[in-house]
Amino acid sequence: MAFEYLKSISEGMDKNVVLEELMLAYGEDVWNYAFFLTRRSELADDITQDVFVKVYERLYSFRGEASVKTWLLTITRNLVRDHWRSAWFRRVIPFGQPVRAESTPTPSAETEVMNQLVTDEVWRVVLALPNKLREVLLLHAHHQLSYIEIARLLSLSEGTIKSRLHRARVKVSKLLDKEGRKL
Template structure:
């Protein structure tokens, strides 16, 4: 969906209406990305709420240099990083990590099961953050190489290298478990 109205916000469109449409269109993508980075559903909920609060405050600062989706995922990534750097997170999280209850299927696991087998995504979650992020943005969010590189603040060559290493690690792990490769 093209959000041409973001370029003409001065035309008097209601900010709440724009935010509502953005949340409906991209809310799940923002939550999924936050979950992949944090691995905690409740934290992903909080991050998603924070992201859309920031979007509401900065709606008029969107310059259109990237797609709306890339802009939202960049805000999501920066919000997660801010949380990781916070003193509260460093003090509390290592002692209070919640284990995810696998008996109840979350929206995230349902969305991912439509893309590939759940086992493959478990292997993806075990990848180092740098590799996991690139693979997620490419395979799940279907961003281009250039968009991923801009979002992560790296060169396209580095992004391609990380994507290649991520795919190789997943394929290697699947082979060691006796399954077909990707």
């Protein structure tokens, strides 16, 4: 979806309809990014809801300098950072790493179990990365943002993004090789 999508608001399209379409198109990406940053599904739910409340309030302020997806992920990241800075969060230690279940069934139980084991192992390794490496890897690999979009989102140079992405890939490979796994 491009900037033209949001320009339709000024042509009389209902703000609620636009928000609903944004939620359908990008809701899962926003939730996944929030979950990846927080590692807690309940918190990802709350942050996703807050993101779309902010989008509703600021729908007319979208300037089109970045894609709609980048705009939404930036809002998500800022809300997660606000949460981390809150006094309540600093007093509470999050426990565990919930795993979101896959929605598509696999052909057999054996295949499903094997796929889940590999997925769990990779996610465990990726979640063990330092936040700055983990975040760049997620934005590039999962959300398929370009280096320039990631640089804008994180307020870093494109070279820094490339460097962090390379270091993240190397570190994941080393950790998986160390455990006898190769992708």
